[in-house]
Amino acid sequence: MSEAAGGFAAELAALDLSALAARALEATDSDVDRVLAAQQLGPADVAVLLSPAAAARLEEIAQAAKEQTTQRFGRAVRLFAPLYLSNACLSTCTYCGFAKDLDVVRRTLTVAEVTAESAVLVQRGFRHLLLVSGEHRTEVSADYLIDVVRALDPDVVSVSIETQTWSDDTYARLVAAGVEGVVHYQETYDRARYADVHRAGWKRDFDRRLAAVERAAASGVRRLGVGALLGLAPDWRADVIAVASHAAWLSRHFWRTDVTVALPRIKPSASGFQPVVEISDADYVQAMAALRLGAPDAGIVLSTREPAALRDGLVRIAVTSMSAGSSTEPGGYSHPGESQQQFSISDDRTPAQIAAMLAAAGYEPVWKDAFSLRPEPVRF
Numbered sequence: 303m304s305e306a307a308g309g310f311a312a313e314l315a316a317l318d319l320s321a322l323a324a325r326a327l328e329a330t331d332s333d334v335d336r337v338l339a340a341q342q343l344g345p346a347d348v349a350v351l352l353s354p355a356a357a358a359r360l361e362e363i364a365q366a367a368k369e370q371t372t373q374r375f376g377r378a379v380r381l382f383a384p385l386y387l388s389n390a391c392l393s394t395c396t397y398c399g400f401a402k403d404l405d406v407v408r409r410t411l412t413v414a415e416v417t418a419e420s421a422v423l424v425q426r427g428f429r430h431l432l433l434v435s436g437e438h439r440t441e442v443s444a445d446y447l448i449d450v451v452r453a454l455d456p457d458v459v460s461v462s463i464e465t466q467t468w469s470d471d472t473y474a475r476l477v478a479a480g481v482e483g484v485v486h487y488q489e490t491y492d493r494a495r496y497a498d499v500h501r502a503g504w505k506r507d508f509d510r511r512l513a514a515v516e517r518a519a520a521s522g523v524r525r526l527g528v529g530a531l532l533g534l535a536p537d538w539r540a541d542v543i544a545v546a547s548h549a550a551w552l553s554r555h556f557w558r559t560d561v562t563v564a565l566p567r568i569k570p571s572a573s574g575f576q577p578v579v580e581i582s583d584a585d586y587v588q589a590m591a592a593l594r595l596g597a598p599d600a601g602i603v604l605s606t607r608e609p610a611a612l613r614d615g616l617v618r619i620a621v622t623s624m625s626a627g628s629s630t631e632p633g634g635y636s637h638p639g640e641s642q643q644q645f646s647i648s649d650d651r652t653p654a655q656i657a658a659m660l661a662a663a664g665y666e667p668v669w670k671d672a673f674s675l676r677p678e679p680v681r682f
Contacts, residue, residue: 393503
């Protein structure tokens, strides 16, 4: 399907996120009843689910989210690992441990080093990898990414990327090389706050960032990932509403593409950035449950940023995909500690331990799913 005129930017401009977030603070118990009984939710309904009135009924809302997740996705959880290619970066994002002006140890892996990292992850069971890098157009060029993806082809069933944004023709080249998914988190949908925390580089361009997933989808990418970094903007409820709206828009306009959403919370990094608002675990569970009910067709991704007990609980409510045994530094699987990590992780369990947790809870850990484009390599 071709990109809709104006893209999601037009819909976002029409959303009064401040008013919707204010509505969340004013919602009543009867408003919560109405939303829980509704068949299809809009932004105002998601706001109600984020209200203090809804917080008082968190167990009921979590149960509704669990039922929706089971109905749409069954009891399968897709496992993946991030593979960091480079922490070189030309952007200055005040919250990121890779920001250009930070005095940290930088490293960009060679293609051979990437395959060595991949071999470790394949040995641990992974067949889905997310290639992550800072924004550096020279060290992490399109040609470099294509070489990396092709080198991984014999062993990795599904490759996604979380890098800088690209032009339409570059996304098409990446898809032709074997890229299946593209992740571009907006970080915050508050334009003023976005400008405050993105001070230099391509990522400073809010509209380019927002439209990037649409360019990727139009170029044939099968999986799109969007999300917001909670704690970055003062009003976390507004960002949750925006993520749900973004996911719903993408699902309508690119219906052949799988959409995933995420709500990572800020974690310690070399930037020293502190969240402007604390999101408690209870708030976080409420946000994830509201996101599930507001974007029922979207997969929900949970990273190792979050603590083990919380991750175990969220799997039972809304999560359909999670990372395991993660490293956030280039070369961190085969030679940890040789470069700067992007942020600290909280859940340091091994992939095998995560898989065992899922199985014990009655869920199927999926290392390779039926939606992947390429078959598992045959070995003789």
